[in-house]
Amino acid sequence: MLDWTGHWPDQDSGLSLRSLSPTPLQLYELFPWLMRHLPGPHQKAFSCLEHIHSFGRSEIRRHKENRETDEPRDFIDFYLDEINKKKDDPESTFDEANLVHVIYDLFTAGTDTGSSTLCWALLFMVVYPDIQEKVQAEIDAAVTRSQRISYEDRMNLPYTNAVIHEIQRYKYVLLVGNFRQCAKDATIFGFPMKKDTVIIPDIASALYDPEEWETPHQFNPNHFLDKEGNFFVRDAFIPFSIGKRLCLGENLARMEIFLFFTNLLQAFTLRLPDGVREFNTNAVRGGLAVQPYPYMICAVPRKATAWKREQEASPEILEADVTKPSCCSLVV
16 A cells, blocks of 8 residues: 555555556556556556456456357356457457456456445444444344355345445545546536536535435435335435446445445454544545545454453353453454
């Protein structure tokens, strides 16, 4: 990870183009061909990029070699079929080189937004322990402790689902939506837009709209619950942008966030490390994604947490009779 003061940590840290300081990133935007040949820490970012591209190319080869029927098995098969259909079209953009980049986009779009949201999710569970307890109580009531939570279980976890969505609303991870371009002259809310005008959607204007949310500048899971406690989504909830060209990784990110978040809280109780009284919940400025400042939390196994409650309820319980709670520190 790179801090935005321009200082580089140890060279073994994983890097991406987005983690470069503003100066190298701006140079890459201006002179991409030149930066490819200049030495520096950005070369590790290029190496990581090539690693993902190599994975994409190997998957394409594997799909072509192992295809046994005409029925597509997944996205890559669909794309390869489209390449074959358009092979005689000189204006077609469907080719294997483009497919490699699309595979990369799908991975990065889902992973980047998902990991950033999970960082916020863990942080807010520590900041709001009462909400964490409600989530865990709902999980315990809907799923047995020995059962691994699946994505389909979200239908039985309305409050948990509301908490996840409120995290995505309150600390949205994309600064702006995907860029759009007017296909023809148009008028939007009375403003004339010429053909080819680039439009940058302001996601925050919807996610913090006081006419859509009762407490737009407060963390409030009730924004996604009706009076009966049922989960629902409002039209103004657009953390992944909106329309046909919304974030490619939306579905992947939704599944990742739900599964990681629920299974972590099923197994652990998150709390402040000893000696720490509060966290900085402001966002780091400078990157393309909105992320929290680095922090450390303690993950206490739920079994140990239950032991503590039993000990408080029954002081006669001796420490020697049970396993003492352990705390695993997580650096996020």
